[in-house]
Amino acid sequence: MYLTYFNGGWSEGNTPLFGAMDHSVWLGSSVFDGARSIRGHMPDLRLHLQRVITSSERLGLVCPLSVDEMEQLVREGVAKFPADAELYVRPLVFGTDGLLVPVPEKSAFALTLFDAPMPPFTGFSACLTALRRPDPSMAPTDAKASALYANTSKAIREAQQRGYDNAVVCDNAGNVAEFASANLFLVTPEGKVVTPVANGTFLSGITRARVIALLAKEGIAVEERSVRPEELETAVEIFNTGNYGKVTPCIRYEARTLPVGPVATLAFQRYMAFSDTE
Numbered sequence: 001m002y003l004t005y006f007n008g009g010w011s012e013g014n015t016p017l018f019g020a021m022d023h024s025v026w027l028g029s030s031v032f033d034g035a036r037s038i039r040g041h042m043p044d045l046r047l048h049l050q051r052v053i054t055s056s057e058r059l060g061l062v063c064p065l066s067v068d069e070m071e072q073l074v075r076e077g078v079a080k081f082p083a084d085a086e087l088y089v090r091p092l093v094f095g096t097d098g099l100l101v102p103v104p105e106k107s108a109f110a111l112t113l114f115d116a117p118m119p120p121f122t123g124f125s126a127c128l129t130a131l132r133r134p135d136p137s138m139a140p141t142d143a144k145a146s147a148l149y150a151n152t153s154k155a156i157r158e159a160q161q162r163g164y165d166n167a168v169v170c171d172n173a174g175n176v177a178e179f180a181s182a183n184l185f186l187v188t189p190e191g192k193v194v195t196p197v198a199n200g201t202f203l204s205g206i207t208r209a210r211v212i213a214l215l216a217k218e219g220i221a222v223e224e225r226s227v228r229p230e231e232l233e234t235a236v237e238i239f240n241t242g243n244y245g246k247v248t249p250c251i252r253y254e255a256r257t258l259p260v261g262p263v264a265t266l267a268f269q270r271y272m273a274f275s276d277t278e
Helices: 023-027 045-058 067-078 146-161 206-217 229-233 262-275
Strands: 002-006 009-012 030-032 035-038 086-094 108-115 124-132 166-170 176-179 183-187 193-196 222-225 237-242 246-253
Touching (some): 002 067, 030 045, 030 146, 035 045, 035 067, 035 262, 045 067, 045 086, 045 206, 067 108, 124 146, 146 166, 166 229, 176 183, 176 193, 176 237, 183 206, 193 206, 206 237, 206 246, 206 262, 237 262, 246 262
Parallel strands (some): 124 166, 124 246, 193 222
Antiparallel strands (some): 002 108, 035 086, 166 176, 183 193, 237 246
């Protein structure tokens, strides 16, 4: 089920939003965010809604709604689904007017909620891609901009052609940035939990920050530093954090089989417990 709020009302199905001349269609001026409603619980919802406002500003758009107004709409929409629904919450801001530069005050807003069951905590496979993340001098990497996802799609498509589910993408210096679609964590042979330091080439995710804080409460410090691709070849655990699956273990990296390890398991358990309080 798809449910979209647009132009003052709710509609079901794949609601049409764009015109052929809309700036977002032909020049890519759109941003979005992804939150979750898990059986009525909405972890870090306001942080996600604030980020769509921030992303809009960084792309020269203006989100027409405040965080409070968007939150009210999200809760109104969630109430239209069954109480046990697991939903993806996607606010979208897009340019409708302008030639090369979007007209900020002509930015439009749509909120889509759709069924997206939480994936099982069984893991995924990944490989290293030669594709790189752009740095801030190349693209609006400080926004959750739709235009950046051509990079994501290409990396995942290439990984799937090699028989993997996802790809590890490096930055322009050759250090690990993240998975193509989520932030990356690893556990070293010495037992240290590490995640690539935020350097502007990827979004330092809301779920990433939440997991770091939750692990800290368990006495597990996460090192944020540069990570070389070779470190993944000896890691005893690799896992990701992101809105869709929250915490998901990587169970095969290149030719290596990896366990669903204790750190990823603890991170997932603590995140889901946190979610139940929101």
